Amino acid sequence: MPHHISDERREEIAIQIEEKKRHLHAGTPENIADTREIFTSREEALASYGWYMETLFPRRLPPTIPPAYEYIAKIKNTNFLDEENIAELTTLLGLRDPPYIGLGTCKGTAYRLVPDEDLLTYDTRPDFDLINRTGSRIMLEDFLGVDFPNELANAANDEQKNDSSMSSQDYTANCSSSSVDSDADGFVFYQLGNLHFWYEECGEVDDEEKTKLWEDTGYAVGVKLALDGKPGDVYIFFNYRPFDDELYRVNLSDFKSWFLPGYEGCKFACARIATSIEDLKDGVEFDLSLVKAKRPAYTAVARTADGKRLLKHYELANEPCSELDIVQPTEECVDENAESSSSAPLLASSTSSRVETAPESTSSTESQRFEIQPATPPKFSCDEVRVSDGPITSSTSLIAKKAH
Numbered sequence: 001m002p003h004h005i006s007d008e009r010r011e012e013i014a015i016q017i018e019e020k021k022r023h024l025h026a027g028t029p030e031n032i033a034d035t036r037e038i039f040t041s042r043e044e045a046l047a048s049y050g051w052y053m054e055t056l057f058p059r060r061l062p063p064t065i066p067p068a069y070e071y072i073a074k075i076k077n078t079n080f081l082d083e084e085n086i087a088e089l090t091t092l093l094g095l096r097d098p099p100y101i102g103l104g105t106c107k108g109t110a111y112r113l114v115p116d117e118d119l120l121t122y123d124t125r126p127d128f129d130l131i132n133r134t135g136s137r138i139m140l141e142d143f144l145g146v147d148f149p150n151e152l153a154n155a156a157n158d159e160q161k162n163d164s165s166m167s168s169q170d171y172t173a174n175c176s177s178s179s180v181d182s183d184a185d186g187f188v189f190y191q192l193g194n195l196h197f198w199y200e201e202c203g204e205v206d207d208e209e210k211t212k213l214w215e216d217t218g219y220a221v222g223v224k225l226a227l228d229g230k231p232g233d234v235y236i237f238f239n240y241r242p243f244d245d246e247l248y249r250v251n252l253s254d255f256k257s258w259f260l261p262g263y264e265g266c267k268f269a270c271a272r273i274a275t276s277i278e279d280l281k282d283g284v285e286f287d288l289s290l291v292k293a294k295r296p297a298y299t300a301v302a303r304t305a306d307g308k309r310l311l312k313h314y315e316l317a318n319e320p321c322s323e324l325d326i327v328q329p330t331e332e333c334v335d336e337n338a339e340s341s342s343s344a345p346l347l348a349s350s351t352s353s354r355v356e357t358a359p360e361s362t363s364s365t366e367s368q369r370f371e372i373q374p375a376t377p378p379k380f381s382c383d384e385v386r387v388s389d390g391p392i393t394s395s396t397s398l399i400a401k402k403a404h
Contacts, residue, residue: 013044066092068101071115075277080143080190081229081307090142093117093193102282103195103221104273109262110282112214115193117142119220119239121249126300126313134319135305143301144222145312146237146270147186149294183233183272183290188301188310189222195236197261217261218242223277227309234274236260240295263288269295 074092079085093115101113118141131138196214219236226232241249259267270292274280279287300313311319 009044063095065095065097065099068099071099071101071113072277072280075192075223075231078231079229080225080231080310081303090117103280104282104284104286106260106263106286106288110198111217111262111286112196112198113193113221113280114196117191117193119191119194119242120144120222120237120298121241122298122300124297124299126302127316130316131302131313133321134316135321136302136311136313136316136319138313139301139303139310141300142191143188143225143310144191145186145188145299145301147297147299147312148184148270148292149296150184183224186296186312188225188312189235190225190231192221192223195219195221215261219260225310227311229310231277232275233272234277234280235270235272237270237296238268266291268293 071092074089078089094117095115098115101115103111103113105111121141122144126138128138195217197217198214217236218239220239222235222237223231224233224235240252242252244250268291271288272290273286273288275287301310302313302316303310304316304319
């Protein structure tokens with residue numbers, strides 16, 4: 001039977017324990033004997049110790065999962081240039097057992113958002129030299145830039161023409177859009193998660209069994225970001241390089257897998273489904289405009305040195321260089337017998353602790369001249385993926401991703 005301690009005695013013990021609490025964590029006979037002086041009996045000591053330790057180290061309760069409308073509101077109001085705002089949204093999207101977040105329907109098929117991260121990845125490695133020289137900051141892979149070929153869904157690509165099961169007109173019969181394509185040059189977006197679907201034949205969507213019968217469409221949901229970090233249109237992007245069971249990225253080249261379940265009259269790689277995340281809810285038909293038929297190219301995103309814009313990393317070629325401190329080698333560091341070309345100066349960025357060695361040159365004057373080479377957008381080729389496939393670590397840091 002538990003030993004009863006009065007409130008007055010408990011308060012007295014708490015004061016004495018506070019004075020000697022360091023002995024509670026020590027196991028020497030002297031400390032144990034010193035601690036025993038507080039209590040009148042062994043039972044009182046055990047009861048008080050358990051109560052005090054539970055007070056000192058309270059049990060952690062599971063996090064409270066917010067309702068779906070708070071997810072939508074958080075996405076809508078996030079400033080994607082503010083690190084604190086980004087961290088809050090990332091934490092929210094990373095919670096386990098998220099609520100049911102209905103996004104709408106398309107031709108009788110219901111869809112929902114399942115928050116997730118790192119679904120899509122860039123196809124070309126970031127130009128870190130360019131990023132560092134402009135004083136910019138690379139963003140994590142939750143941010144991606146997308147570039148589209150100069151072709152909408154109403155112009156069938158070569159793979160469509162080679163598929164004998166359906167004509168190119170059939171592919172695009174339901175994909176035509178009269179909307180003005182203001183995103184022809186691509187844009188920057190933030191990944192929100194997976195798009196899951198529920199067939200109309202399964203009956204009405206049941207909240208209590210929302211984890212059953214839902215399946216992954218193969219598309220990722222992303223919100224388009226303006227230069228100033230404000231969220232806008234919502235897009236879905238087909239994931240051509242998903243993870244397999246062993247956490248390796250695989251390259252999907254089968255064109256037949258492009259169909260959006262429930263919208264099989266049109267194959268597309270990317271499409272806008274709403275002009276705002278607030279427009280997406282159960283029972284609302286997808287916008288499905290600005291449809292892109294060909295596979296886009298994804299690239300890394302950087303925040304400019306002034307912290308006021310988000311750009312695709314190669315667009316930094318048009319940005320001014322940041323101020324660089326060129327450290328000339330001292331006499332103590334120079335070998336008298338070494339050639340002048342071997343003593344390349346070191347560059348120390350004023351906005352970063354990263355120190356790099358400048359490329360070697362046969363001329364000492366040329367070794368001190370640093371120019372930004374114009375960057376070009378990535379080429380569009382379904383057969384060429386420049387990032388080697390391999391296992392991905394549990395770390396979400398950019399360093400780990402860069403190594404990958």
